[in-house]
Amino acid sequence: MIWPVAFAELRPIFDWLYDMVSSTGLPEPWLSVVIYTGLGAMMFGVLAVLALYLVWWERKISAHIQQRFGPMRHGWHGWYQTIMDAIKLLQKEHVDVATRDKFVFFWAPVMCFVAAFLAYVTIPFGEGLIVADLNIGVLYIMAVTTFTIISLLMAGWGSNNKYALLGGMRSAAQVVSYEVPMVASILVVVVFAGSLSMVDIVRAQDGMFYNWFIFRLPFGPIAFLTYIVAATAEANRTPFDIPEAEQELVAGFNIEYSGMKFAMFFLAEFVNMFTVSAIAVTLFLGGWNGVFLPSWFWFLLKTFAVVLLLMLFRWTYPRLRVDQLMEFAWKFLVPLTFANLILGAWMKYAGWYW
C-alpha cells in the first residue's frame, strides 16, 4: 500500500508502524481499514489531550486577567488539574431529566464531539503532515462544521427545557448567520490561491512572511479580521456566546447535561476553537511556512498565538445582545466581506498583486 500522504518529517515512525501492521499479513482492504483507523485514533488522542490543555490554559489566562492565580494545587501551576477534572467527570453519575427525548438527548453530545474532529482530516499540521489532502479542502471543513449546529439543536430539543431550547435556537441562528461572512472571507484567499486544497493554499504563501495572505494589501487584513470575528461566533465564544449566556440562559443548550456528556460538549468547544485557529493559520498566516525550525512547530506556534487571541477576546469584551449580534452580521459583516471579495477578485483579474 502507498501512504495516502507523504508524512515527510515523521516518515521513519510511520514506516516502522506500517511494517508492524503489514507483517501481520492482512489482506489489502482490511490493511487500509486498520491503518486509517489507527490514524484516526492517533488524531483523536492528540486532540483530546490538546483540548484538556486548552481548558487549563484558558483558566490560567482568565485568572491572571482577573488578578488571580487559577488552578495551583496539582503540579507546577496546576498543570494536571484538567486531567484530574476529566477523570472526575468520567466517574460522575449521569443525571438525566425524566421528560427528555431519550434518542435525541443521548446522541447530541456524541454528534457534537464527532463533528468537532471531522475537520482535522484536511488540516495540514506541517509539510506533508496531513491526513488527506482533499481537493475540496476548505469546502469540506465548511461542510462538516454544520453538524455541530445540528448537535446543538438536538441538545436544545432533547433536554425538554426552555433555556436549553432557547440556547439551541440562538446558536443555530447565530452560526447560520455568521457562516455567510466566514465563507466570503475564506473565498478571498481561495481566489488568490486558485485552489480549495489546504496544501495548495499554504504553498501559495511560500517564502518569507510578506507572502502570507494577511499581508496582501488591502484585502488580506480585512479578510483576516472578518474571518476571526466570524470564527469567534462560529466557535460560540464570547463576545458571541449568547447560546450559553450564563446570566440569561443559565448554561444554554447544555444545561441538562451532566458528567461525561457535559464534558463532551465542553471539550468539543475547545477543539472547535483550535480548529478555527488552525484554519486561520492555514489560510492567512502562511500555514507551516517559517525559517530554521521544523514546519509542524511553526504551525503549532502560530495556531497557539491565534488561540491566545481568541482567549483574550473572551476575557476582555462584554457579550453582545441578540439583536446587536444579528445586526452586526447582516448589516455590517456581510456587505463588508462581499465588497472585499469583489475587490479581491477584480485585483486578481487585473493582475494587480504580487
Add this chain to the structure above:
Amino acid sequence: MVEAADTGVVFWLLAAAVLISGFLVVSLKNIFHCAIFLVICLTAVAGIFLLLDAEFLAAAQVLIYVGAVSILMIFAIMLTSRLAAHNVIQTNRHAIIAFFISMVFGLGAIALIAGTHIWRLAIETLPADNIATIGKLLMTEFMLPFEVVSVLLLAAMIGAIVLARKEGS
C-alpha cells in the same frame, strides 16, 4: 480514490443507510426524529457522491441540504408549537394499500427505464481539477441557468420577507 473491491461494500452500506433513514423520515411519529433522520439520509447521499469521485457535489450537498435546509426545517419545527407537540401521525388507514400501489408504480417505472435506456459510461477521464472545470462551465456554458437560479432564490427570499413582515410596520 478507493479500490473497486472496497467501494462495493461501502456503496451497499451507504445505500442501506439512505433507504432505512429515508423510510424512517416518512414513518416516524415524532417530527423532530424525522428531521434528524433526514439529515442522516442526506449525509449518506453525500457519501455516495464521494464514492463517485464527485467531491464538490458531496460537499455542496452537505453544506446546502444539511447545513441550510435541514437546519431551517428543525428551526421551523422548534418555533411551531403545534408541531412541537409529540406524536404527529404521518399515515392514515389507507397506508398499507397506498404502500403497495406506490410500490407497483415505482418498480414498474424502474423496470421500464432499465429495459429501454442504454446506460452510457463516461468515456473521457475526469479532469484532474474537478472544481476548476465546474467553475469554468458555470461561468461560460451554463451562465444563463446559473444566473436564473440566483434570481429565483433572490425572489423567494424577498417573497419570504414580504410574507413575514407585519402590515403597517
